[in-house]
Each structure stands twice: as structure tokens, then as C-alpha cells.
Amino acid sequence: PPPPPPPPPPFFFNDTATTETYTLSQHDALPICPYPNPEIKQAFELALKMNENIHADLLLATDPDCDRVGIAVMQGGKVRLMSGNEVGAMLLNYLLEMRKQKGTLSQNSVAVKSFVSTDLAQAIAARYGCTFKNLLTGFKYIGEVVTQLESQDRADDFVMGFEESYGYLAGTHARDKDAVVASMLICEMAAYYKLQGLSLGDVMDKIYTDYGYYDNAVVSYTFEGEAGMEKMAGIMNHLRQNPPKSLGGSPVVEHSDYQAPCPPIWLAANPPPLTCPNPMCWNTRRRTAAS
Secondary structure, X not given: OOOOOOOOOOOOOOOOOXXXXXXXXXXXXXXXXXXXXXXXXXHHHHHHHHHHHHOOOEEEEEOOOOOEEEEEEEEOOEEEEEOHHHHHHHHHHHHHHHHHHHOOOOOOOEEEEEOOOOOHHHHHHHHOOOEEEEEOOOHHHHHHHHHHHHHOOOHHHEEEEEEOOOEEEOOOOOOOOOHHHHXXXXXXXXXXXXXXXXXXXXXXXXXXXXXXXOOOOOOOOOOOHHHHHHHHHHHHHHHHHOOOOEEOXXXXXXXXXXXXXXXXXXXXXXXXXXXXXXXXXXXHHHHHHHO
């Protein structure tokens, strides 16, 4: 008789289902949503309809090239769509906790995010003693950190990187967001907490209880063509020349212009041992590469 199959790996899941699939040519329109973006609810329409019958704990949707993934979870009998910031925070919390439990959490561990993503991740990293880096928007900057750590023989110190736009990277196999590994980790995380009687919605609520509530929302505006570029430039120039003095009734105590030159103190031959608030600063990038 043939030998028995090997035991499944820890991330093997056999209770899964997929929605109806479509084979489309390059110029076909998707029949289920305006465009295949896991950030929008319409991308989940088929999964949500299917879930009325199967009542899955977790729904996942990726974009066509599978570099971004969005999720929806069941909580209290209702479907809750999780934001990219929430998933990034939960993944970071889970990965750091797993390393702590296994005794593999290095004192030199590193996690990163784009500077427009939630500061909740930075608070989570601080509690675990994990170094945290805020970078310019663009996953290439996160990839640079991975490459730097590998060159210093510190690849295992990289915990994860993410952007609020549903892009996550754990491990050093890639230099871009990767929804394949991220989907596996999300399922693994969901299974781990389900054994404790918790949904991912419950886990997120507990993180808010532990660290405080971080409200976040993304508003997208489209500026098309040359006229759109000119309008965006005009808006930015107006903000630079007329920075707001208050927002929502609260005074603005500081503002940073990432296009402005660094203050002279940061360009000195021996700048202070801190990071310039401008991530484009050459001194900042030099110290980041050396750290």
C-alpha cells in the first residue's frame, strides 16, 4: 500500500470555500465590482452573498496580482470589514506575540510601515521592545530595510512591514507587498484566536482597549490628466503657504513639509543622534542604513 500522507503543516486549512470565478480577457470589465480593489466593499459582494449560506469566520479578497489582501470577519452574527490599518496592527501584534512565546523575539527586531499608516503599530512595537521605522509611502522603501538587514546578517530581525492600503510583507523572500503569505498568516492568526473563543473582530477590540482607540479613514480623490496634476500642485502650494492653524477646534502645534529642505542643524557635519523629521533627508537615510 502507498505510504500514508505526511501530516499537514500548521497553516493547513481544509474547511474553505471560493466564490464563483471568472475568466476575463484583458479588456473585459469585472462583473462584480467597479475595479478589483480589496479596499472597497464591492470586492466582497460575491463572498458576502455566499457567506449567507456557509457562515464562514473569515473572508479574504485579493487584487488580481495578489499583492494586497482585504478581510471581513464574523462578529456577533454580523460581518465586519477590517481596514488595512487594523489588519496591519493585528498581524504585527500576533507576530510579535508568537516570537515572544517561542523565545525568538530579538532585542534588535525591526518592524516598519509607511508614515501615513496608523501609529497604533508603533505603540504595539514599543510594548514588545521592537524597533519601529516610519518610511515614505511606497513599498520599495520597506524592501530597502529588508535588504539592509540582510546585508548585516540580520534578516531574522525583520518582523513585518505594511501600508494602510492593504499591503503586508513578512519574511525576506520578497521586496514588495505579498498577499500570498499575508493571507496565510491572517488565516493562521484567525485559527489561533478562534481556539481561544475570539474572532479577529474581538482581537481588534481588545487591542483598542489595551492601547486606546485609533480612528482612521481614507478619503480618495481623483485628479485626472494634466489639469489634475496642476490642481494637486496648487492645493499643495496653498497648504505650504497657508498651513492651518487649527483643525476641528484644536490648535495645530507642528507641521512637517517632506519636500522642504532640512533645517541647518540636520545638515551639519555632526548632526544630532536623532532622525530628521524629513524622511527624504540624506542624513536620515544614511543613519537608517547604518542602524
